[in-house]
Amino acid sequence: MSEITIHHYIALSAIIFSIGVAGVLTRKNAIILFMSIELMLNSSNLALIAFASFMSNPVGQIFALFVIAVAAAEVGVGLAIIVTVYRNRNSINIDDVHLMKG
Amino acid sequence: MIKIAFIILSLISIFSALMVISRKNPVASVLWLVFHFFGIAGLYVLLGAHFLAAVQIIVYAGAIMVLFLFVVMMLNLNLVNNEKRGKIIGKSIGAVVSGLVLVLFTYSIRTTKWNELFFNQVTDQEWGTAVKLGSLLFSNWLVPFQIVGILLFAAVIGVVALMKRKITRKVENGIVITQEEDVA
Amino acid sequence: MKLTPDLLHSTHDWNWLILIPLLPLFGVVLNTFIFRKAPEKFIGWFSSSTVLISFILSVLAFFQLKSLPIQNRSIDVTFLTWIQVGNLSIDWAVLLDPLSVVMMLIVTGVGGVIHIYSIGYMHGDPGFRKFFIFLNLFIFFMLWLVMGNSYPILFIGWEGVGLCSYLLIGFWYKDMAKASAGKKAFIVNRIGDWGFLLGMILLFVNFETLKFTELFSKVNTTYTPEITPTLTLITLLLFVGATGKSAQIPLYIWLPDAMAGPTPVSALIHAATMVTAGVYMVARSNLLFSLSPISMEVVATIGALTALFAATIGVRQWDIKKILAYSTVSQLGFMFLGVGVGAYETGIAHVMTHAFFKACLFLGSGAVIHSMEHAFHKAHVHYDPQDIRYMGGLRSKIPITYWTFLIATIAIAGIPGFSGFFSKDEILWKTFASGHIFLWVVATITAGITAFYMFRLVYLTFFGNFRGGVESEGHIQEVTPYMTFILILLAVLSVIGGYLAVPHALGGHFLIGEWLQPVLQDSRKLPSLAYYQEHHSLMLEFGLMGLSVIIAILGIYLASKYFNQKPQELTVLTQKPKGIMKILENKYWIDELYEFTIVQPIYKFSIFAWKVFDATGIDGFINSIGSLVVKIGEHLRKLQTGYLSNYALLMSIGILFTIAWLVFGK
Amino acid sequence: MNSTIDILDQVNANLPTIILLSFALLMLLIDLFLPKRNHLFRSLLAIGSLCIVYLVVKLLLQEKTVYTYFFSLDSFSYFFHILFITVLVFTFLLSGPYFERTKIKFPETSLLLFFSTAGAMIMISANDLIVMFLGLELMSICLYVLAGMLRKRVQSNEGALKYFLLGAFSSGFLLYGITLFYGITGSTNYSEVNQWISQTSNKLSLTFWIGAGLILIGFFFKFASVPFHFWSPDAYEGAPTPITAFFSATPKAAAFGTFIKILIVAFPLVVSDFELILKIIAIATMGIGNFVALQQKSVKRMLAYSSISHAGYLMVALVVKSNLGYSSILLYLIVYSVTNLGAFTIAYLVNRKNEGSYSYEDYNGLATKYPVLAMFMALFMISLAGIPPTGGFFVKYYIFYSALKADQLLLAILMALFSAISVYYYLKVIVHMYMKPLPDSYETIKSDTHVTMGLIFSSLIIIIIGVAPSFWLTLTNRSVSNILINP
Structure with missing residues (x-):
């Protein structure tokens, strides 16, 4: 490895993104699922800042800031929804939640 | 020096991310996720985005993760987590799919000639400071910034709408009975 | 503003003409939705007044038309384009000319007085409001019929009055004979409409327009003796429509039965206005017929x-x-x-x-x-x-x-x-x-x-x-x-x-x-x-x-x-x-003749066809298609398992394919 | 990007959204001091109508596009703003009895409705992927909460959870797509992206396609097109019914509008590369939507699947990518939104007794007991099925015609076939209303004047568009061609 280039950062973010996807696809616990989604958002933040840094363009940073705020809002709402599910069903396993189908 | 730091930090991030999705106990997952965020914050510092690194730690690792942890603890999920290990087929398909996503992404990232698209990494030390970002946020980006504010406000209202309950307490025979009066 | 003839010839000043047919429609809407609990007298007078105002407006239109020089007495007011596909363009347009204004006066005038008469005649009938709604609706369609500036618009009115006639003949629908009289009128008219529709299509195929003002001038300027047979066919088909609506041989049989409706209806629809629509249509198409x-x-x-x-x-x-x-x-x-x-x-x-x-x-x-x-x-x-x-x-x-x-x-x-x-x-x-x-x-x-x-x-x-x-x-x-x-x-x-x-x-x-x-x-x-x-x-x-x-x-x-x-x-x-x-x-036993030569054979044939073709052949075919569709649906709905993890998985596979195709597929 | 952007310009460009948000906040404040809540919100309808008037005037007087770096407000955006506010007003008009019955907290719900409408408005007027993303998230976050508003009902929780997790998942993909795009093109502005593509069109990298593909997928999720539709039937069924109606109108219109804008402004040079993908997904969406709707026992769920199938028809017009196709989408969205709002309203009015069953049997003999209500429902069903005198026929016909004109014969034929299937399940409602006997015990339906007014307005819109479709099409066509006049 000669020099750390943009390739490395993007590849790292792609790896973390895929780990997030894998988490969503394999786990059943709603909260862990949700954390996996956070991993995905975080990976795009990494890529954004890497791009911004290599382009000397601050837009990426600002966008990353916005994404953090969006993630915070999503976490709030998401956890609230998970808690309502828990209150009614006493479980947050997503496989227990399949009343509606077909 | 930077090279070594990058390698260490990226290994930390990847490893902790893997731990997040593989832990049985959600509390452990949350803690690994905090760890992951620290690794990412280190990478931000490496890229010169100091302010973002700070925000990452304060907002993400600090606030958001505490919220997660709080909910996990409140629901006492250690006891109720009955995630079945049974459906191995679904899990392996999921793993394969995410693996393919990774292959696809890395392949296209490899073939893209990024060097043609980019200049060099910034050397400007001021690039990622709060002053620089703040002046942008409050001039050109003011309206989008306000939209983010509205977004957070909407989320607050949403959470209140979902969670707010009227709790009445009354004392009967010396025992305090709490009653939830929950409409809808 | 001074209404000089020049000024009036610009069509914008004639936009108020749309009020004439719309007022009765307004009556229909209000009576249907708003005045549901209103007293009889109010409903009756309200409906009548919409028609009477239309009559006053028609009189106004008549005098304004009269003030124009004779050669200018044809005013086309186009409000909107209704259908615009390829060559076919149909506008919501009305035509004010001496012929339409005479008909408008007759329809609103006679219609108005019959409305007032009905207030007394229908007094105490449980369907009082319904009756006036239908009557107003009829006036609306009849005005469309006589005011429309193209065959399709005329046809809308034509169908509309047919519908109202059907509704009003069968007004006391609880009486079986009356309901079936309504049905008879409807079916016989349908036969005539079929001819009218064909005539209209033929007109469009030959002249590429259906707007009266354009069509007649086009026919007038491009007429050559070669198209006489076509015109004969067209006019005969149009006349088939007229025999249905205006009760001529051989389609007159519905009209005497139509007397089952309330008497004001017989006076208005089945004597004074609707049945003369055929005569109006022939007079409107006078150029085509004369050729x-x-x-x-x-x-x-x-x-x-x-x-x-x-x-x-x-x-x-x-x-x-x-x-x-x-x-x-x-x-x-x-x-x-x-x-x-x-x-x-x-x-x-x-x-x-x-x-x-x-x-x-x-x-x-x-x-x-x-x-x-x-x-x-x-x-x-x-x-x-x-x-x-x-x-x-x-x-x-x-x-x-x-x-x-x-x-x-x-x-x-x-x-x-x-x-x-x-x-x-x-x-x-x-x-x-x-x-x-x-x-x-x-x-x-x-x-x-x-x-x-x-x-x-x-x-x-x-x-x-x-x-x-x-x-x-x-x-x-x-x-x-x-x-x-x-x-x-x-x-x-x-x-x-x-x-x-x-x-x-x-x-x-x-x-x-x-x-x-x-x-x-x-x-x-x-x-x-x-x-x-x-x-x-x-x-x-x-x-x-x-x-x-x-x-x-x-x-x-x-x-x-x-x-x-x-x-x-x-x-x-x-x-x-x-x-x-x-x-x-026994009215020459014409009804019986139709019964034995047309209705019975068709009825018997249809039973035969139903039993033989339909039940086994076509029905079987349709049913098998139907059950195939149902089966497909049955299988596809299983995709919606209800499990979130399956949804996420299927979604990701979709994403993977989409991206893979975009990256490698081209 | 430009060095300075005039803030006042941006504020000016977003005036309708800002007005809407200010009123929403004002309502929240006033609400603290007033015990009788519902009436306050009802009275705000007047303001909503004023906004519409304001926008209509703007739309009609609009000469040039208001363009700032982040936003571009043209008559296209105004068109959608009018649509969104109309849907909002209708939702308030039509939901009264439902809220009284279920005792859902009205202030929060209506505030969230306001916010999500604002999000949709931001989304449509955005000229930048970042701002668009923010608008989309604002809209979606409110919708997740709205889906779970019936907190005591397990179905509602479940629908919200599914909607939320899958929505966040797809947001992750969309965000990653935007990120890659930013990295590749160096900008997130639509016009700049287009410029970049025109400069490098011969050697677009694979990463570009991944980015574009992920953005497409983000929108496919919002369209509820197959195979990204799974959330929609469950979320629709679980959500409070007036909210379901809202779901089927605003977010869908916002997604389609924004997508059209992106296609026209940012991707005009690569849009033909998406054709096959769009085509396959359109066919799958029409197919699954219609086939599965056929199987439904619940009218509400049938309408949910039917909305999937309508997304399929709309995607056919996207494949056509002609001006006619886009303008018919706009017209379709009006008719479809209004019709769905009406249909869902009648659905909840009829199913008073047992929330959640929504079976066809509830409609038995409705025509004898409530002829006007049955007439409205019949009109809505006829419009959804696309039967002639209604607006529903003409919009469907225009899409069909545009597909034929663009030589998309297969799509046109499939569309006709699938709509023929759809007639069955729509007319089934009418058959139940008009041809089945009224059950002996029948609970009375309680409606109110607002609902009646709303139903009359919605049927009027359907009829008016059926009466003069060409006029409306020219209007939407003007809106679509207005996007192209961007600097």
Whole structure:
């Protein structure tokens, strides 16, 4: 490895993104699922800042800031929804939640 | 020096991310996720985005993760987590799919000639400071910034709408009975 | 703003015309949704006032049109483009010209007075609001029909009035016979519409426009003798539509049955307005008809035969409304005879006079029926209140009804000085002048028969002694002032209405003919209408006129000889008829003929087809397709497992494929 | 990007959204002091109507596009703003009895409705992927909460959870797509992206396609097109019914509008590369939507699947990518939104007794007992099925016609076939209303004047568009061609 280039950062973010996807696809616990989604958002933040840094363009940073705020809002709402599910069903396993189908 | 730091930090991030999705106990997952965020914050510092690194730690690792942890603890999920290990087929398909996503992404990232698209990494030390970002946020980006504010406000209202309950307490025979009066 | 002719010719100033049809629609909407609990009187007057305002606006339109120079009296107001696909462009557009304005006046005028009459007639009926909603809706569609500036718009009105007619005939739908009369009208009309639709399509294929103003000028400028056969086909198909709507041979059978509806409906829809739509349509398409002489002959012949045929049936009917229905069919035949020989303006003049006297007759019969019903009800006897065999001697008991009825009868019989005389005689004269001697003979005889059966009706109803039982006799009383007022109004119109159409021979100006001149000028120049330019001796015209008057008086004399001189007894009247009377009483068995030659075979065939083809063949096929679709659905719905993890997985696979295709697929 | 952007310009460009948000906040404040809440919100309808008038005037007087770096407000955006506010007003008009019945907290719900409408408005007027993303998230976050508003009902929780997790998942993909795009093109502005593509069109890298593909997928999720539709039937069924109606109108219209804008402004040069993908997904969406709707026992769920199938028809017009196609989408969205709002309203009115069953049997004999209500429902069903005198027929016809004109014969034929299937399940409602006998015990339906007014307005819109479709099409066509006049 000669020099750390943009390739490395993007590849790292792609790896973390895929780990997030894998988490969503394999786990059943709603909260862990949700954390996996956070991993995905975080990976795009990494890529954004890497791009911004290599382009000397601050837009990426600002966008990353916005994404953090969006993630915070999503976490709030998401956890609230998970808690309502828990209150009614006493479980947050997503496989227990399949009343509606077909 | 930077090279070594990058390698260490990226290994930390990847490893902790893997731990997040593989832990049985959600509390452990949350803690690994905090760890992951620290690794990412280190990478931000490496890229010169100091302010973002700070925000990452304060907002993400600090606030958001505490919220997660709080909910996990409140629901006492250690006891109720009955995630079945049974459906191995679904899990392996999921793993394969995410693996393919990774292959696809890395392949296209490899073939893209990024060097043609980019200049060099910034050397400007001021690039990622709060002053620089703040002046942008409050001039050109003011309206989008306000939209983010509205977004957070909407989320607050949403959470209140979902969670707010009227709790009445009354004392009967010396025992305090709490009653939830929950409409809808 | 000063309404100078120049200014008025810009079409924007005519946008208010849309109010004329929309006001009744407004009445429909408000009555349907808002005034659900409103009292009867309010609903009645509200509906009537929408129509009356439309009438006032029509009068306004008439005067503004009159202020224009003659060559400018054709105003196309286009509001919106409705359909624009390829060459076909259909606009929501109305056409204001002398012809449409005459029809608008008739529709809103007669419609308005019948609305008011209905307030009294329908009093206490549980369907009062519904009735007025339908009536207003009918006026709306009828105005579309006469105002629309293209065949499709006319057709919308055409279908709409058909629908309203169906709804109103079956208004008392709980009575099975009435409901099926509605159905009969609907189905027979459908047959006619089929012809109309085909004619319209053919017109579009040949001329690529359906807008009246464009179409007629295009036909006029591009006419070559080669297209005459096409035009003949088109006009014949259009005429098929007209025979359905205007109850001509062979599709007249629905009209007498349509009398099942409330009497104001019979007066408005089945006498004064809707049934004349066919005549209007032919007059509107006068250029097309004038260019195809064969169609003209067909129209004239069908008209004359229908007139005679229906008149003879009228001679031996007992139901007061049925007699009037057959007389309507017969008069419609006169109108078609008129337009068929090229005297379009005379046809329209007869539409107008007929609207007055026939509305008066129907409403008068409604008053009679109302009184009889009331009397029979009080006396607890179960006679048919519409059967004239149980009437008689009503002259002194309901004098207003009697006098108005008598005036209208004189008008229809063709006695000089009354409206029917002028328009009918003009039709006879034009038939003769255009060389249709045979048709003239038929029509003149029909005029005599008309006088005969109408006076038979008057004598049996109003003269002699009452045959409905002693108990009921005392209970007969005049109807409410609403109704009598309208009867008087219409009776006056039946007298003076004709003076708009006094022929030149009598020193008149034939006002309506001159008024309609701009609409007809293109066809006047054609060779098929050359007789208009010829000079006929006045002596001949007077002679023929005198002959027809003599024949009418002869008819009246015979009627009075048979039905007035010797008092009629119920037993005599209810005897089984013999010979020709039997044929007439059974209406030539035409209904039965249709039943056995058309309805029954189709019915039997359809049962056969249903059992053999449908149930096994087509149905089996359709069912197998249906069950295939259902099976596919059954399997596909299993995709929606309800498990979130499956959803996420399937989604990711979708994402993977999409991206993979975008990256490698190209 | 430009060095300075005038803030006032941006504020000016977003005036309708800002007005809407200010009123929402004002309502929140006033609500603290007033005990009788519902009436307050009802009275705000007047303000909503005023906004519409304001926008209509703007739309009609609009000469040039208001363009700032982040936003471009043209008559296209105004068109959608009017649509969104109309839907909002209708939702308030039509939901009264439901909220009274279920005792859902009205202030929060209506505030969230306001916010999500604002999000949709931002989304449509955005000229930048970042701002668009923010608008989308604002809208979606409110919708997640709204879906779970019936907190005591397990179905509602479940629908919200599914909607939320899958929505966040797809947001992750969309965000990653935007990120890659930013990295590749160096900008997130639509116009700049287009410029970049025109400069490098011959050697677009694979990463570019991944980015573009992920952005497409983000929108496919919002369209609820197959195979990204799984959330929609469950979320629709679980959500409070007036909210379901809202779901089927605003978010869908916002997604389609924004997508059209992106296609026209940012991707005009590569849009033909998406054709096959769009085509396959359109066919799958029409197919699954219609086939599965056929199987439904619940009217509410049937309407949910039917909305999937309508997304399929709309995607057919996207494949066509002609001006006619886009303008018919706009017209379709009006008719479809209004019809769905009406249909869902009647669905909840009829199913008073047992929330959640929504079976066809509830409609038995409705026509004899409530003829006007049945007439409305029949009109909505006829419009959804696309039967002639209604607006539903003409919009469907226009899409069909545009597909034929663009030589998309297969799509046109499939569309006709699938709509033929759809007639069955729509008319089934009418059959139940008009041909089945009324059950002996029948609970009375309680409606109010607002609902009646709303139903009358919605049927009027359907009829008016059926009466003069060409006029409306020229209007939407003007809006679509207005996007192209960007600097």
